[in-house]
Amino acid sequence: MVSAPANIESLYKFTDDVSDPQLFESWKPKIAAYRQALADSLPAEYKLPESEVPGDLDETSFNTVQFLRETKHLTPAEREITESSATELLRKMEARQLSAVAVLKAFAHRAVIAHQLTNFACEFFVHEALQRAKQLDEYLAVHGKLAGPLHGIPISLKEQIGHAGKITHGGWVAWLDNVPKEDAVTVQVLRNLGAVFYVRTNEPQTLMHLDSNNNIVGRTRNPHNSLLTAGGSSGGEGASVGSRASPLGVGTDIGGSIRAPAAFAGVYGLRPTSRRISTFGGVSSGKGQESIVAVAGPLSSSVDDIELFMRAYINAGKPWDLDPWSLPIPWRQVAVPEPRNLTVAVMYDDGLVRPLPPIARGLKHTTDKLKQAGVNVIEFKPLETEKLYEVANLLYSCDGNHAQKEMLRPSGEPLLPLTKWALSFGQGDRALSITENRELNYQRDRLRKLYNDYFVQNKVDFILCPNYCGPAPVCVQDGVEGPYYWGYTSHFNLLDLPGLTAPTGLYADQKIDAKQEYTPRSAIEAIEHDKYKPELVHGAPICYQLVGRRYFDEEVVAAGKLFGQILEIE
Amino acid sequence: MVSAPANIESLYKFTDDVSDPQLFESWKPKIAAYRQALADSLPAEYKLPESEVPGDLDETSFNTVQFLRETKHLTPAEREITESSATELLRKMEARQLSAVAVLKAFAHRAVIAHQLTNFACEFFVHEALQRAKQLDEYLAVHGKLAGPLHGIPISLKEQIGHAGKITHGGWVAWLDNVPKEDAVTVQVLRNLGAVFYVRTNEPQTLMHLDSNNNIVGRTRNPHNSLLTAGGSSGGEGASVGSRASPLGVGTDIGGSIRAPAAFAGVYGLRPTSRRISTFGGVSSGKGQESIVAVAGPLSSSVDDIELFMRAYINAGKPWDLDPWSLPIPWRQVAVPEPRNLTVAVMYDDGLVRPLPPIARGLKHTTDKLKQAGVNVIEFKPLETEKLYEVANLLYSCDGNHAQKEMLRPSGEPLLPLTKWALSFGQGDRALSITENRELNYQRDRLRKLYNDYFVQNKVDFILCPNYCGPAPVCVQDGVEGPYYWGYTSHFNLLDLPGLTAPTGLYADQKIDAKQEYTPRSAIEAIEHDKYKPELVHGAPICYQLVGRRYFDEEVVAAGKLFGQILEIE
DSSP: OOOSSSSSSGGGOOOOOOOHHHHHHHHHHHHHHHHHHOOOOOOGSSSOOGSSTTTTTTTTTOOOHHHHHOOOOOHHHHHHHHHHHHHHHHHHHHHHHHHHHHHHHHHHHHHHHHHHHHHOOEOOOOOHHHHHHHHHHHHHHHHHSSSSSSTTOEEEEEEBHHHHSSSOTTTTTGGGOOSSSSOEEEEEEHHHHHOOEEEOOOOGGGGOOOOOOOOOOHHHHHHHEEEEEEOSSSHHHHHHTTTSSSSEEEEEEEETTHHHHHHHTTTTEOHHHHHHOOTTBBBOOOOTOOOOOOOEEEEEEEEEHHHHHHIIIITHHHHHTTTSSSSOOOOOOOOOOGGGOOEEEOOOOOOOOOOOHHHHHHHHHHHHHHHHTOOEEEOOOSHHHHHHHHHHHHTTTTTHHHHHHHHHHHGTTTOOHHHHHHHHTTTTTOOOHHHHHHHHHHHHHHHHHHHHHHHHHOOOOOOEOOOOSSSSSBBBEEEOOOOOOOOOHHHHHTTTTTTEEEEEEOOTTTSSSOOOOOOOOHHHHHHHHEEETTTTSSSOEEEEEEOSSTOHHHHHHHHHHHHHHHHOOO | OOOOSSSSGOOOOOOOOOHHHHHHHHHHHHHHHHHHHHHTTTTGGOOOOGGOOOTTTTTSOOHHHHHHHHOTTTTTHHHHHHSOOOHHHHHHHHHTTTTTTHHHHHHHHHHHHHHHHHEEEEEEOHHHHHHHHOOOOHHHHHHHSOOSSTTTTEEEEEEEBTTTTTTTTTTTTGGGGGOOOOOOOOHHHHHHHEEEEEEEOOOOOGGGGSOOOOTTOOOOTTTTTEEOOSSSSSSHOOOHTTTTTEEEEEEEEEESSTTHHHHHTTTTEEEEOTTSSSSSSSSSSOOOSSSSSOEEEEEOOOHHHHHHHHHHHHHOOOOOGTTTSSSOOOOOOOOOOOGGEEEEOOSOOOOSSSSOHHHHHHHHHHHHHHHHHEEEEEOOOOHHHHHHHHHHHHHHTTTTTTTHHHGGGGGGGOOOOOHHHHTTTTTOOOBBHHHHHHHHHHHHHHHHHHHHHHHHTTOOEEEEEEESSSSSSBEEEEEOOOOOOOOOHHHHHTTTOOEEEEEEEEEOOOSOOOOOOOOOOOOOHHHHHHOOTTTTTTTOOEEEEEEOOOTHHHHHHHHEEEEEEHHTTT
8 A cells, every 4th residue: 555655745856946035036026016917907896895805715615606606796687698608698799689898897897706706817908808899899880790700708818828918927927027029829819700808817837737826926716615726727717717707718738737627617628639729829838849739728618618619719710820830620510419329438547546536426427327318338448547647747847847947947936836746747857868758759659549549449439537536626735735646637638639628517525425445556646545535625516528539629529518418517 | 152062071960970891791691682582573574684674774874764665565555554644544443444453464564674774662562462453353343343542553652661571671771670560551541442562662771861772772763864863762652653663652751752752753742741641650760750740642643643642541541540640631622723813932042052954944934834824923032941941950860860870770781971961960960958959849830930921921822942953963973972952842841831743844954954154152052053964964854843831732732733734744
């Protein structure tokens, strides 16, 4: 039996701590100014009175989702708008039942309150957004048609996505000086489609945590329970979409950064196959790194909106005209499949970190319902998951963390615990050679073929699995911060397979999901299992992940619709 | 003015010569056995009598193309078959006017003679092919339909493409022991489509020459003039298709390796965008290297056959079921465009090595004809071609040639002159760091966007340019071997743009293409220009290259059809 190490730091491999407290002092005024600008960017008329913002959000569980559903500070009209899908909003705007201004105002109002409770935003710019919404309303009035397939849809954007004229720091203090002259390609595409931008959302230092904490604006709280992590690295997006502060958000994902926050917020999140949504023009440490490429993708409370986003972005947005990395593959119209035509292979355990009781229950519930509906459900025996995990971790740090350190060093900012963990992946500070990198790429490609052969030869349509071994864990528990284990998502980043995170409709329940006797197989499994306390995660959403073949993103989303019907979601 | 260095070796950057004459001695019996097996693989009944094979092919110009057009050793029926396109052959086989056996026999006969004259093959297996052709004929008789969209089409394959049960050495002596257990994915796909394999073709040591010479079977001669290079690295394919020893061949291209041999043989060759044709299962030094990826693609005397190959391979072959690196993008049906709807930007000079008189004439002829037909022709002012060349060369050797040396070292084989040149690209033996590699990838991506923006913002459909600064040069001239300059093709490997090589219908002519006064701008330009002697390259074909946007392969091929009509080719 393996037990969790008494001191998590015993697992750290990195040694080159580039923080410099004295240097960091010189950056504190800039951080203070940024935080003040954020505070000032909240329109006073939308704010919850300070007296109503609980002062102990980090000490006592607070449910922002429930608060927003009930608060009198939102009018019934605002609530109706913000609880509609983007698909519905478009319909109503086209029918002139709603204006883009009304839609924006409602979401901005809800977003400001949600931010006060979860700290999900880095920046609001509601005034600018209102000007834009007015123009869209005028366009519709003059031309008698929507300005584009995302006309008037408020979309939240992960802060790392470059925005012309706005600080774009990506969670690195030293990048507080970075103000791009041009919008990222995805911002250009979405604006061309009619989207309205009003808020940019939080992310972790290094962008390499499944949590969203940094030295600039601090940590984002889970909208269901303020003690829990919102996940990361697109944690601001998870909290935004989870609070219905936005109907659609854009995150990025190199190891689980869309799927973990979506799962922890109980919403849909799609990690598309690479090269479908442009990542050109963002801040990250991955410049020129193509062994495991980051992807961008949508989060939403509605699977229809996930499809709306993908179809509009690709077919009308034509990102390949702006970024030749983006593939000119149309988004195909794929019908919701018949259950009896589907074979789903379920990964109940990846062999490295066994799912905790709520997640195991969620998987069982989902597969039971699928079977009842006529889906052919088989068990997936994990294929070389240990190798997947090893290769991914070696690749994440194969430059010896050089790029990360060059982005951290200029500010001397202190390294957060999960940064120390991320810098310890693979061989930590030891830079591999190009030859070693190529060998790992070759291993990756071998594994990609292994999985593709599995799908093809067994006529399996999808793998159903967790997004993380548990529901959202507590941000800091007994001095330990998590999540540590990325395998359930990072396996599919290495394989470059599309993965849809989706709600099961269930929530962690301390009465049902009791802790079980179990002998961990490794230190990391021990860490993840030891800290599980049913009473702490009570009420956290339970999601599943649906993984399809490479570039079969359309089939994954169509199956997500079917599963939503079967599970009676929405 | 820069002049060519007196000693080409002064330009070599590599220092680590891994050859070992003593060790190489121990490999000579294996090489001899391989050569004997090749000689034995030529069916006696197909061979030109030894007395009729000129003994001075390497000293005196011999035109294999003309010989094959006229020789009495081929029957009229054989000539009719071998001078048909694959598209025509399919039609005739479907109509039962021809059997697959008759087709195979005719091409095998012509191929054996062509090999005796050009040394294009590494291996024949005609008996095996006849069995296969018989099965296809039986299939057609029983089922009343073709076995697939390439039913009975003889296809030559570059030797590096793995073939189950057959030595696959890729031009490296040390790989004479390599006998793959499985076919490469492309072999599997083509076989599933009905293709018949009977010959595997030659390539250079390291696969990194625009010539095809190695220490195993020696050099392939140009089918138009035995003194000239057949080009490389798919030089065996160029000679095969150029001699009509095969109607279709498969080559690979990382810096010009399909286009140079096609250009030197006066045939069509397509370097598709990456990930359309699988390269899985070949021998190369590029395992896990993805900064400039190798691609596979077809060569043919017919542009219709280029399209036939691509459409069949992708739409019916579905390579993504066997290799998830292959993109599931269908081959789109694109109509031959109207001339007046096209804008073509012509690169008369890339700014680094000015085209020699025959190539300049070919470009002018082509653009004149295009203009007469109504095409909008503008001049392309090369965009950062120096940077393209520098980044490509640094990337080719960024592992310090580690992979190459690991493949050369075990045999101790002597390094051929063009191997020494290839090992001198970039920084030669100095391995870059992963950080440097990523910076180069970033530069590459910046350049890709620069070119994509050029196409989109100027509404340019294609760039028209040379494949190489000259027609096929003499293999060895005054002790110097060439070609040295890859820019006209490698620019587009770095940019990952599809390029179609196509005949202009013109040939180098010593009476017209006189040497001109010119002051070279660099040592490499001086080398390429100094050695130009109109009388030596007289009769060599002149081709152009048509380059399109990334993944707009279909448009490139469709335009190639139009240009063929305009230039009255075929």
